[in-house]
Amino acid sequence: xxxxxxxxxxxxxxxxxxxxxxxxxxxxxxxxxxxxxxxxxxxxxxxxxxxxxxxxxxxxxxxxxxxxxxxxxxxxx
Numbered sequence: 179x180x181x182x183x184x185x186x187x188x189x190x191x192x193x194x195x196x197x198x199x200x201x202x203x204x205x206x207x208x209x210x211x212x213x214x215x216x217x218x219x220x221x222x223x224x225x226x227x228x229x230x231x232x233x234x235x236x237x238x239x240x241x242x243x244x245x246x247x248x249x250x251x252x253x254x255x
Contacts, residue, residue, distance in 0.1 A: 181209050185223050186232040187253045188214035195232040195244050208234075213253050224250055 184199050186192030196210060211219050213231060223231075227241040230249045234242045 180237055181207055182237060183209045183211060183226070183235045184232065185211045185213055185219075185228055185235070188212045191245055192232045199232075199234060199244075217254075220250065220254060 182203060184196060186196055192212075199208060200210075211223070213220055213223060223233075226235045226239070228235070228243075228250055229241075230243055231253060232244045234244060236242065
């Protein structure tokens with residue numbers, strides 16, 4: 179993986195975190211995935227180790243959970 183991936187669920191906490199992440203990291207180096215809008219990517223997020231959103235997966239695979247917005251179970255439901 180060459181980019182970080184920022185997963186969120188589209189909630190206000192997630193949108194705020196997305197704006198902060200994109201101000202800290204070059205947007206060209208971050209893929210933003212809204213799991214609320216694209217549920218087909220939930221399995222990918224779970225495989226990466228996400229337990230809640232918003233979260234950032236770094237290029238080396240580390241998962242950084244940011245300000246708890248929703249559990250993955252809430253996003254699936």
